[in-house]
Amino acid sequence: MSTDKITFLTNWHATPYHIPVYLAQSKGYFRDEGIKVAILEPNDPSDVTEIIGSGKVDMGFKAMIHTLAAKARNFPVTSIGSLLDEPFTGVVYLKDSGITSDFRSLKGKRIGYVGEFGKIQIDELTKYYGMTADDYTAVRCGMNVTKAIIQGDIDAGIGLENVQMVELEEWLASQNRSRDDVQMLRIDQLAELGCCCFCSILYIANDSFLAAHADKAAKFMNAVKRATDYVLAEPSKAYEEYVDLKPLMGTPVNRKIFERSYAYFSSDLKNVRRDWEKVTKYGKRLGVLEEGFTPNYTNVFLAWKLEGNSADPMGDQKRMAELQEKVAKDGGYQRLQVAAEA
Numbered sequence: 001m002s003t004d005k006i007t008f009l010t011n012w013h014a015t016p017y018h019i020p021v022y023l024a025q026s027k028g029y030f031r032d033e034g035i036k037v038a039i040l041e042p043n044d045p046s047d048v049t050e051i052i053g054s055g056k057v058d059m060g061f062k063a064m065i066h067t068l069a070a071k072a073r074n075f076p077v078t079s080i081g082s083l084l085d086e087p088f089t090g091v092v093y094l095k096d097s098g099i100t101s102d103f104r105s106l107k108g109k110r111i112g113y114v115g116e117f118g119k120i121q122i123d124e125l126t127k128y129y130g131m132t133a134d135d136y137t138a139v140r141c142g143m144n145v146t147k148a149i150i151q152g153d154i155d156a157g158i159g160l161e162n163v164q165m166v167e168l169e170e171w172l173a174s175q176n177r178s179r180d181d182v183q184m185l186r187i188d189q190l191a192e193l194g195c196c197c198f199c200s201i202l203y204i205a206n207d208s209f210l211a212a213h214a215d216k217a218a219k220f221m222n223a224v225k226r227a228t229d230y231v232l233a234e235p236s237k238a239y240e241e242y243v244d245l246k247p248l249m250g251t252p253v254n255r256k257i258f259e260r261s262y263a264y265f266s267s268d269l270k271n272v273r274r275d276w277e278k279v280t281k282y283g284k285r286l287g288v289l290e291e292g293f294t295p296n297y298t299n300v301f302l303a304w305k306l307e308g309n310s311a312d313p314m315g316d317q318k319r320m321a322e323l324q325e326k327v328a329k330d331g332g333y334q335r336l337q338v339a340a341e342a
Helices: 016-026 045-053 064-072 116-128 145-151 164-174 207-212 214-233 235-245 252-262 273-286 313-330
Strands: 006-009 037-040 059-063 077-084 089-094 110-113 137-140 156-160 182-186 201-206
Touching: 006 045, 006 214, 016 037, 016 077, 016 214, 016 235, 016 252, 045 059, 045 064, 045 077, 045 201, 059 064, 064 077, 064 116, 064 201, 064 273, 077 207, 077 214, 089 145, 089 164, 110 116, 110 145, 116 137, 116 156, 116 273, 145 156, 145 164, 156 164, 164 182, 164 252, 201 207, 201 214, 207 214, 214 235, 235 252, 252 313
Parallel strands: 006 037, 006 059, 110 137, 110 156
Antiparallel strands: 059 201, 077 201, 089 156, 089 182
């Protein structure tokens, strides 16, 4: 038995930032390209690269650091485009936890993480700040970091500014507490990486699938580019359509997650070489990549004109933080205007 459908595995159950793939399906963009797509959701996000790498599923979503690590473990996957560019990622905590902006305040605390690379990142940072991995308690939470913080099972956990921070802000508001009580120690700043790109969310594919069905991969990317264009042009309307398709999206928290994700959507879907080089170097520093490792990405399936690279990526990160603070306060849909290299 076989199917002519492209199988696509998300990196978790449907979330607000998955909207381009679901709308490409519901609005008929895949059909217009002459392809059929089955969208699947995993029970465990840690399984995604293994399932795609084994060839049991054709394509999916995964973060950059995990995509690199998958290749290092001989799972043949390649990134063929970007969904979210550089969402802020770090150790999320509440002010009453006793944690401060000083990383060393994590000593003696229980820190939650999603998968093994979160722990590797924290362990590496402890060395950077004169501590050891024994100075904190690591707790694997999967995607339930927010719940674990609320229940008091952990003091802090690794999360995204546009997801876990939003969930905690809204929980605090429901408790008549200030949303500002949620704080984040950004990993890119702690590790002096110069970017948040290690957690950029990518479109990845099995290499054998790409070799046998390059035309289908290109058509898939054409369809999600069209859907992304629609989301960026009509965010409010697009989200209402998503809610019709996925009623679980119709909550105040999910709408706020979508608002906070809006600025991170890649408009041209390209893999940014400078980001891949930085994260590959970071992966070698973490010890998950060999010294001679070559990053596994390509832009050959993107048929449109790609935008130039940012002329001031560090400055853009600062401006993005300011923009997201404004969105957190006022809501709405805002994008950063990025100046490209000459």
